[in-house]
Amino acid sequence: MIQQILLSVIFVSAAVYLYFYHRDKHPLRYIFKPLTTLLIIGLALLQDQEVSQTYRYLIVAGLVFSLTGDIFLELPTDRFIAGLV
Numbered sequence: 001m002i003q004q005i006l007l008s009v010i011f012v013s014a015a016v017y018l019y020f021y022h023r024d025k026h027p028l029r030y031i032f033k034p035l036t037t038l039l040i041i042g043l044a045l046l047q048d049q050e051v052s053q054t055y056r057y058l059i060v061a062g063l064v065f066s067l068t069g070d071i072f073l074e075l076p077t078d079r080f081i082a083g084l085v
Contacts (some may be wrong), residue, residue: 014036037066041067
């Protein structure tokens, strides 16, 4: 049940991010892009035990690196290389 609610919140957060993204760099987009990724990380951590623990943590680690890259790429200064790394 909580996973379905979280999935709905992820969808809404992503939709809000896309709305603000098209509003010509509205400041709230800097909040909703990382928030969406954090919610996806939470969803990955709440998944059932159908996969191994190692696999789950590797997926979460990849999502954390993705979150870090997103944050660097959203900074107003040129941090493309840092975000890419």
